Amino acid sequence: MGRALAANECQGKCAWQPTDEEIDGRQVFECGACRSEWTAEQSWTPRNWDGEISQQVARARRLG
Numbered sequence: 001m002g003r004a005l006a007a008n009e010c011q012g013k014c015a016w017q018p019t020d021e022e023i024d025g026r027q028v029f030e031c032g033a034c035r036s037e038w039t040a041e042q043s044w045t046p047r048n049w050d051g052e053i054s055q056q057v058a059r060a061r062r063l064g
């Protein structure tokens with residue numbers, strides 16, 4: 001991986017959105033609450049505060 005992803009303490013207000021950044025060809029997503037980051041290379045899939053997976057995250061997961 002090009003750099004380490006940010007991992008911060010969860011605040012229970014998750015709202016995952018895509019950023020303009022890519023790491024190793026994968027789009028970086030950021031939680032609007034805690035600023036943790038995710039790419040589809042990770043084994044887990046982020047969920048928003050309501051338990052839903054955003055359409056953008058689901059698409060990135062499918063594309064790998």
